[in-house]
Amino acid sequence: MSLKNIECLEDRKWLRLLVDFAGSSINHRRPFDPTTTLVAEGSWDARNNQLHVVACQFLNARNSLSPSHVGDCSTKLTLRFPAIWTIGNTSCIVGEIWSNKPTTESGYFENITFDRGDSATYVFPGQRYEYTKRAKATKLYPRMKSDVDDKKDLFPNPFSYEMRLDISANSSTGEAGWASFVPVSVDNRFVQPYWYLTEDGTEEYLGAHPVGASVGDRYNNNRYNISYRINIRPVDEIRLPSEVYQLNLYYHFYEMGIVAEGIYDDKDGSLCVVGCRYLSSNSHQQPTYDSVDCEIVVNVQLPPTNPKSNYSSSIKGSIKST
Structure with missing residues (x-):
């Protein structure tokens, strides 16, 4: 799963984004496919480092957006960025996705949890x-x-x-x-070859240099x-x-x-x-x-x-x- 930002309202901490389930994150330049993508709106909780998202399907979508329209906004998504890592939790991103539909309705799916804990990851200020x-x-x-x-x-x-x-x-x-x-x-510094997200939102590759206090x-x-x-x-x-x-x-x-x-x-x-x-x-x-x-x-x-x-x-x- 990958998230692609469309628009961000910084004063309200709202955003619009695409949620892509193409099955691989290796090819970042693959063409847009509405059959494997959701369009979503979200709000950022800065106090708890959490992103809350409501996502909608493209209905009647095939290989383009021309015959499609947005509907079925029953998918919910939450992402959390833990401030403290421990030996039992080194995931930089954890979260869950679930369907808001009744269990008997078509398209319902059970709650799915996920995380990202591999070595190619992000470090955020304050972690x-x-x-x-x-x-x-x-x-x-x-x-x-x-x-x-x-x-x-x-x-x-x-x-x-x-x-x-x-x-x-x-x-x-x-x-x-x-x-x-x-x-x-x-000690209290991250030293992996991380991509580091600076406070202005830009990315900086630090190689093996330390990150943090x-x-x-x-x-x-x-x-x-x-x-x-x-x-x-x-x-x-x-x-x-x-x-x-x-x-x-x-x-x-x-x-x-x-x-x-x-x-x-x-x-x-x-x-x-x-x-x-x-x-x-x-x-x-x-x-x-x-x-x-x-x-x-x-x-x-x-x-x-x-x-x-x-x-x-x-x-x-x-x-x-x-």
């Missing part, structure tokens, strides 16, 4: 990440030897692109795959609160049980999705995070959000950035269930 697993990660944090100061090694800055990791993964039983670690936040929530010197999205995908010939991997409906491959948070120390390059993943009993269904496993621990040793180091130049680590 922040709240750490809830920091104490647990701190207990599991692997202490380094006291002579680390003498090595003069330099490790990646927590706000740098080097904190985004793409690594090979091998299980204890020999299955192989790939894992990607994409940072969501460091100045750093003020650090655990202590050199140790940063950090959160990640971790995706583990087996190689093509590997098929693991459906309760382990879910089907990514957007890219059509199987993966295990983990949201994690914990501690990164740029003094010794060690990363320790606690992760959560949603479970599914059917690989062709989306994960069920009432079934979650938060007993996952991830330890990573990052290599130093200076070439004269005695450390290994490769990334070492483990992901395990406790």
Whole structure:
């Protein structure tokens, strides 16, 4: 589903828009199709970051608007933009759509909830990440030897692109795959390569630069609160049980999705995070959000950035269930 703004009355916070259900968001320049599009009016609730919409169908629509007219305005839509992200909720947009018709009337459909929580997402002014697993990660944090100061090694800055990791993964039983670690936040700043919506409504691409307020929530010197999205995908010939991997409906491959948070120390390059993943009993269904496993621990040793180091130049680590 995509929303296309037609008109906005800023003083009243009203807008007109198109709600497009063409089935794919990859081709943003596809031609207008009235058979898969609703025309809608909405109001913006700035206090609660919510958009309330009433949508109407184009009746008698085929491939153009010439024989059609607007009617059947029984579809309701609500979008919310959570101000606080947590390990259990990293969706930048959540909402629901439903029919206002009686259940026995033609065209009625049940309430449908949806969210957007992938890595290509938006950050809005005032949003922040709240750490809830920091104490647990701190207990599991692997202490380094006291002579680390003498090595003069330099490790990646927590706000740098080097904190985004793409690594090979091998299980204890020999299955192989790939894992990607994409940072969501460091301390109280978002650091993903987000599109950022500025206050005047324009878009600004920030790459890996931080977004948000100045750093003020650090655990202590050199140790940063950090959160990640971790995706583990087996190689093509590997098929693991459906309760382990879910089907990514957007890219059509199987993966295990983990949201994690914990501690990164740029003094010794060690990363320790606690992760959560949603479970599914059917690989062709989306994960069920009432079934979650938060007993996952991830330890990573990052290599130093200076070439004269005695450390290994490769990334070492483990992901395990406790």
